[in-house]
Amino acid sequence: MSEQMSDLEQKMQQQVLRYEYVLEALSDIGDELCRVSSFDAQLKSLLHLLLGTLGVRKGGIFLFENYSKKVSLRCSWKLVHKTYDFELDQDEVKLLEDESAEITHRVKDFSHLKNCLQDFSEDNLDCISVLKVREKLIGFLVVGHKLKEVPLTDKEMSFLKTLSRNISVAINNFLLLSELREANVRLDEKIQEVSILYQASQMISSELQLQALLDMAMSAISEITDIERGSTWLYDEEHRSFNLMSHLGDATELPDSLALEDSDILQLAQERKESFEYEQGKTEQPAILKRLDEKVFGRSFVVVPILNQGEFLGLVHLCAAESANGFTNRDIRLIKVFAVQLGAAVKNAQLYEQAITDGMTKLYLHRYFKQRLLDEIKRAARFKRSLALIMVDIDHFKCLNDNYGHQTGDDVLRHVAAILRRAVRTHDLPVRYGGEEFALVLPETDMTGAVAVAERVRRSIENDYLEVAGVVHKISASFGVSVFPDCADDMDSLIKAADVALYWSKEHGRNQVTAAPSKISREADL
Secondary structure, eight states: OHHHHHHHHHHHHHHHHHHHHHHHHHHHHHHHHHHOOSHHHHHHHHHHHHHHHHTBSOEEEEEEETTTTEEEEEEEESOSOSOOEEEOOHHHHHHHHHOOSOSEEEGGGOOSOHHHHHHTGGGOOOEEEEEEETTEEEEEEEEOOBGGGOOOOHHHHHHHHHHHHHHHHHHHHHHHHHHHHHHHHHHHHHHHHHHHHHHHHHHHHTOOOHHHHHHHHHHHHHHHSOEEEEEEEEEETTTTEEEEEEEESOOTTOOSEEEGGGOHHHHHHHHHOSOEEEETTTOSSSSSOOHHHHHHHOSEEEEEEEEETTEEEEEEEEEEOGGGTSOOHHHHHHHHHHHHHHHHHHHHHHHHHHHHBOTTTOOBOHHHHHHHHHHHHHHHHHHTOOEEEEEEEETTHHHHHHHHOHHHHHHHHHHHHHHHHHHSOTTSEEEEEETTEEEEEEETOOHHHHHHHHHHHHHHHHHOEEEETTEEEEOOEEEEEEEETTTOSSHHHHHHHHHHHHHHHHHTTSSOEEEOOOHHHHHHHO
């Protein structure tokens, strides 16, 4: 009786030791999962821990990829193959997932993966476990014999089954965590993209000045992606040409306008009305760039159309920085989305510009001039800056009209307007004041600077000429300059001061610049 009790106690003690052994192994697996960060390193640690715990000489872990139905050997120890891949058909996957009775088998009794196991016959594998979590196939665990080719005992197989379940859970958790991390990375990228696009769109959404808008757009694109140079061209349907509006980088080779018929790239952009990349020698159409296209656009670039509700407004041309090694799909996607916003903004700016500019001279109208001049005076007063106003009047314009007709007069107005547009800065305001009179508003410009600008414009008009119907017309203009606050304290006084100076120029020989006297000198005269 005492011997039976002793045997029972010994068996119970062995059972307790076995459970302690299993718990220690599971604890070690948990420690490994917490300690090792990379997935492959985790698999290797799990496999070595398991093989060491069982006293097995070789083994491996195969993982199943559900999308491709592909099984790959991800981690092995002393197996005949270091890498190994095979595919499972859907029926076999379903059978393996539905078999819930047993997950650990002797290799010789396992009815699946015959071809795979045959390829590892040299390893004389002993057992295989199907790794799965809640009937979801994760992969397979194979182990060889113990030392001296001794197979695992039934208890060791039971232990292997317990460890396999925990390994399945560990692998599944890591895969889920990896998917979550990847999803978070993708989400962060999307948030960053939305943030970039939002900031870029905010830059252009409220801007109604077309030139300023397109300058902002080019700057915004440089924030979206790394570019070496770029340019923005708007399409002039009447003249079938593209006008250069803004650029980034070296623009010495860029013309002010390009005729549609002279450029294969422009024709391609207008016909396609969609983005395209071009790399000479790799892009089919056109196989060889025209010299003009190569000079303007380069040999490797992307073209993005500016569209508004299907209407082709122009295009953005971009060359990636050498360090960027071309544009990524993300770059192209962001630029295309931004171009949609840009198309709407450009159309709004064009409509606004049509409302505030003179159709013939393309200069700002008188009513807009009064509004902007008042705003600029308020700004100059607030920041204690100077503001210059130049009034311009074409000399003998009535004689031109009377002698050569109104068409010639209109040509002269357009010609002088073009000279004025070229002479001013982006933030200056060229205006058709009325009839043959023009005005220039120059923020942050004192009398010395304003007189220099007026003199430069006067010489440009004087040295130029206009040929109409075979007749060469020499033109000149008179100028009057006033400055806030030196010459006047308010808008009406500033205009009057410039007007008086202008008429002094006309009364004293024309084709000259006259500066209005300052308030101090006028008071001294009194």
